[in-house]
Amino acid sequence: MTRLARPRRRVSLAGLLTAALLATPLIALTTPAAAQPADAPAPALIPKPASQQALAGEDYSLKPWSVVGVSSNSKERRAALRIAEQLSSQLRRSTGYPLPVVLLAPGVADIKLSTNGPASLGAEGYQLRVDRKGVGVTAATPEGLYRGVTTLRQLLPAKADAKTRQAGPWRLAGTAVADSPRFGYRGAMLDVSRHFFSVAEVKRYIDLISLYKINKLHLHLADDQGWRIQVDSWPRLTTYGGSLEVGGTPGGSYSKADFAEIIRYAADHYLTVIPEIDTPGHTNAALASYAELNCNGVAPPLYTGTNVGFSSLCVAKDITYEFLDDVFREVAEQAPGDVLHLGGDEAHSTQHSDYLTFVPKAAALVTKQKKRVMGWQEIAETPLPAGSIAQYWGTDDARSQELARKAAAQGAKVVLSPANRAYLDMKYDASTPYGLDWAGLVNVEKSYSWNPSTLIPNLPESAIAGVEAPIWTETLDDLDKLEYMAFPRLAGVAELGWSQASALDWTAYKDRLGAQGSRWDVLSVNFFRAPEINWR
Template sequence: MANHVISRALAAAALTLPLVATPATAAPPQAPALSSVIPAPAQVTPAPGATFRLTALTAVKAAPAARKIAEQLARELRPATGYALPVLPATLPGLPTISLQLGGTGGREGYTLTVTPKQVTIRAAAPAGLYNGTRTLLQLLPKEIDSRTVVRRAWTINGGTIKDLPRYAYRGAMLDLARHFHTPAEVKAYIDEISRFKVNYLHLHLTDDQGWRIRIDSWPRLTAGDGGPGVDGEGPGFLTKAEYSDIVRYAAARYVTIVPEVDMPGHVNAAQVAYPELTCDGVAPPPRTDTEVGYSSLCISSETTYRFVEDVIRELAALTPGPYLHIGGDEAHATSEADYVTFQNRVLPLVKKYGKTAYGWNEITKSPAAATAVAQFWGTTTTNPTLAAAVANGTKVVMSPANKAYIDQKYDPSTPIGLSWAGYIEVRDAYGWDPATHLAGVTDPAVIGVEAPLWSETLRDLDDIEFLAFPRLPAIAELGWSPAATHDWDSFSARLGAYGPRWTLRGIDFYPSPQVDWQ
């Protein structure tokens, strides 16, 4: 009876596959080594000769709690293979299978992947770990698996076992929607790519001097019209609450958590254009389309400021299921030191009031209230006494040193887009540092992770995002996921070079760094 059920499932799934052009050229049957994965796994044990072959009879099996992950994996494997790959209950016997199983150790995100001639098994303690295991599995198949049309070749996976878990719980990317608005479709496309490298947080910079990009019902003029002109007047727009919530759901299905940021008390010119009462003199400033920083400030002595801030935090927290709410706090040069501390002492507790952990740029550590917050280090030095003192008092840190992790910076002087105030950052620069030793007084117990910010002053479309993010984003992802003992440029650059054709097959506009031997 079970075999009849399986046969019907295979036939039904096959009927749903589109007819596509089929390149007839056969490729050699080599499969990537288990050690070829980005980020580098914690432990790899090859089993020579124990190769699994994906065929037209292969099924994906999963328990009900893992079914959505199994369905996504099957959707990703079908275009290149042309196989039906039905998703079946875990209890059905027979057929070569890819099996997703819950149970075991490794924390929320760890997994064990085992390849034998009869089965590929991904086992994890939680669904997030299963999802991470599927990201590894995609890289263990030949690179042609990323083709959008059928490729006739042997789909093999080398035998052995990978036991893997992350070094840090927070592995982030940041996308700036304020200086240039990026559409929900572009944000989703970025989520698809970063999740392949086990990046699990996407920080959205939603407000700045040039634009306010999220609807706030209690202050509707913030997004009246276009939400602000953007840099050079290129890139107006904003997210409705429905669009933001849709992005949150889309990211969650890929085990990426959205972190929203509203930057204050500086970087607020767009808010003050919409609401002049947020200035101390009640006069609206002109809209800004330049890239200067540090000139705007909320009126720290005004109760209207705190009513505004609380309303924004309350509405944004209600939309955001993730644990963090980022309140900015950088480059507040127009706010006096005393006023800055006063502001943070009132605002950081508001984030907790609405059920979130306060998160901000490292300047927030000037306030004693930052002891229970997360500070994002973005400086270009290897010392920051204020942050080090806050760490001693309990503050946790996400590491984003601008001269290493800011992937909006140019690769070299000839790079057509990007900035260079923090220096030129080639792939080796992005890879060549350790989050646990980079900053004096900030060691591993205080570091919860890393993040690669991508500011959008020079961005205009998805191609621009991809060009600056890749291949540097995988370098930051490896620093966040892989054990420090695996950190090795020669290994990483070789694995990156082998990954390049996958980006080409998916149409990703990556930068072909001359530091990497692209295959």
């Protein structure tokens, strides 16, 4: 049975606090030893770790008097303590036990979180061990510790994620994990332009995507239908250009305080926000807000439909670049990450010669802000600055693949977002009640069953930065619809980005995926119960 969207909901502050803590792992509470079942195989984890071993006879149950201990150098101590407190806070909620957090002293804590691991673990690698003595997660950085704690969450029964106190048992199977990511870029894109999503709703999405080791949140902030980020030097972009959304319903925008809160919340979940201002096409909201940005000096009306390719900045006007200079500066000031996305796709109303002129000039304004340029695959038609990233959204067509190779030939990295596999707004099947199908029907198996290293012929793996799962919102006007289209497919794309190529096997994956259903139920995720998965 599939569960369709409920009426649009708003997330309460209490719910947000709970969700924030749910994005960190949990530890189990004890039941009498006689009630414990026999040792089980190593738990099914997503993404699949690089190495995982079941430890027979080494199961561990948390005691009511257990302590969470933190071992970290002074530079990283604050971040490590925050991760530990997130963990303990959720455990207090679901189990009722105190679980104090302390700086680690020998013999004091049976749950040990450490950032004093060897540098060879890398920025996101970690080691995790559960045995009869307790639980240990070791990393070389707070980010690696967070990834390990996220894995620890999946070692627990799903009810450990509940908002209210639950009955045990709370056993962790004896397990040893050594893990690190295949690709450094593992993204999820959220289109807030076609339909606007509030800060609370974006936080909810962060909670969910961070469970699967996504580390980039790409926000599509400006398009024909709405401009969603405050720019003080051009205030009508939000007051007018952000006033509507698809269908003509009220839109919205993020104040600088709003956006700062999204940045902070994402950082607490070890996600870097990548802001996108799509140019030179997909710009009707800006053109409607300021007549002088149009070649004829006449502002078009606001647009609330779903067509693409009809708008363009005026490439020949100096004010276009004055505008972008201001916009990129103010957006860069709000986003501390090292990447700014300038769009560049579907510029069908821009003359090709103008496009070839525009992109290098726009890219120079991005690098002026000390940011790396990111854009959709079409930007590879132009010279790219050092450190650029081209985002492939093709559907196995020869032209798109050639653009990816052109980007790599210039030294740019490529992020793979094939629309016929990774676009989460594509319908699962012909009966899916919303979403689009221009790139085909994308069931859960198709979304998972591709290898980033071999998708594009003659594109070297060294040129691949990673993967990203975009979700466009032409037909998704509330959080429930968004979740329905994103889950379960986002978990599979996340695994493609994290797990080693040798681990990618549909038959094994779909069995592990089935075990996520109970967790998503506890978290009230409105996921699509794909019939090919044995949900349990």
